[in-house]
Amino acid sequence: MDLFDKTDEPQSLTLAEGAMLLRGFALREQTAILEDLHAVIALVPFRHMVTPGGFTMSVAMSNCGELGWVTDKKGYRYDAQDPVTGKPWPDMPASFITLAHKAAMQAGYADFKPDACLINRYQVGARMSLHQDKNERDFTQPIVSVSLGVVAVFQLGSFERAGKAVKLPLYHGDVLVWGGDSRLRYHGVLPLKMGYHPAFGEYRVNLTFRKAG
Ligand code: MD6
Ligand code: FE
Numbered sequence: 001m002d003l004f005d006k007t008d009e010p011q012s013l014t015l016a017e018g019a020m021l022l023r024g025f026a027l028r029e030q031t032a033i034l035e036d037l038h039a040v041i042a043l044v045p046f047r048h049m050v051t052p053g054g055f056t057m058s059v060a061m062s063n064c065g066e067l068g069w070v071t072d073k074k075g076y077r078y079d080a081q082d083p084v085t086g087k088p089w090p091d092m093p094a095s096f097i098t099l100a101h102k103a104a105m106q107a108g109y110a111d112f113k114p115d116a117c118l119i120n121r122y123q124v125g126a127r128m129s130l131h132q133d134k135n136e137r138d139f140t141q142p143i144v145s146v147s148l149g150v151v152a153v154f155q156l157g158s159f160e161r162a163g164k165a166v167k168l169p170l171y172h173g174d175v176l177v178w179g180g181d182s183r184l185r186y187h188g189v190l191p192l193k194m195g196y197h198p199a200f201g202e203y204r205v206n207l208t209f210r211k212a213g
Contacts, residue, residue: 015166
C-alpha cells in the first residue's frame, strides 16, 4: 500500500463471532459528539457510584436516554430516574443515536434503537474488572461501545470469568459492536495508563449504547 491508498477508510475487524471492531468509526462525527457530551455532563456530572458490595467504582459515570445504568447499595439496575436527583436522565442527543445506529448497521444489526447510554470516564489507574453485561432484557440486541480520549486496553474474554482473555487497545474514535454469540462474553478494561488527548486531557471516555428495556 502506498501513501495515497485509503488509509483513513475505517477498518472493520471481527474479533469473535458477533464482536466487531470498527476502527475510527466515530471520528467523522467527533465534533458534534463532543459538544453533545459536554451538554449531557453539564446536566448530570460524572460521579463515582458504589457497588452493592460497598466498593466505590474507579470509573466515574453519567447517563442519558430513557434509562440509565446505576449501582448503589440496592444493586445494579437500569432506572428511568437518577436515584440521586429523582429526575429523568437527559435526552439522548441525536448525534449519539445516529452514531450508534450507523455502527450497528455496519456490523449487520439493522434497526438498533438504543434507549440507554452509559457514559464512563476513566482517569489514570481506573479500571473495569471482568464482567458480563446482563442487566438488559433482550440479549439479541447488540451493545455499541464508543471509545474517546486516552487509549485503553480492553480485555475480550470467554464465557467464564476465569477463561482466557485477549487484550486489545481501543483508541479515540474506535467503535465496538458487541452482540450475537459474543453478547455474554466476559470483558473488562485494564487500569488506564497515563496519556493525553487534546480534547479529553488525561481521561478516557466510553459511551455504551443499549436497548435495555
Ligand atoms: C469500557 N465497556 O469500554 C467498558 N460492555 O469502558 C464495557 O463494559 C462494554 O465496551 C459491553 C459492551 C461493550 C463494552
Ligand atoms: Fe460491559
